[in-house]
Amino acid sequence: xxxxxxxxxxxxxxxxxxxxxxxxxxxxxxxxxxxxxxxxxxxxxxxxxxxxxxxxxxxxxxxxxxx
Ligand SMILES: [Zn+2]
Ligand SMILES: [Zn+2]
Numbered sequence: 442x443x444x445x446x447x448x449x450x451x452x453x454x455x456x457x458x459x460x461x462x463x464x465x466x467x468x469x470x471x472x473x474x475x476x477x478x479x480x481x482x483x484x485x486x487x488x489x490x491x492x493x494x495x496x497x498x499x500x501x502x503x504x505x506x507x508x
Pocket of ligand 1 (some may be wrong): 466467468469470473474486487488489490491492493
């Protein structure tokens with residue numbers, strides 16, 4: 442079982458759509474914080490991992506893909 446990780450070609454390893462023109466994460470509107478549960482106690486957005494950017498669908502925001 443050889444598992445190899447390489448930088449995602451869709452996002453260039455960034456994990457977001459930054460490089461190709463998409464910007465704000467739909468889950469947090471680009472704030473990077475999830476305010477759904479409480480306005481006082483926000484936590485990092487689970488969709489973009491706090492980056493505020495739209496996660497790359499090819500690597501799910503990790504910036505790496507497995508082969
Ligand atoms: Zn987000
Ligand atoms: Zn990617």
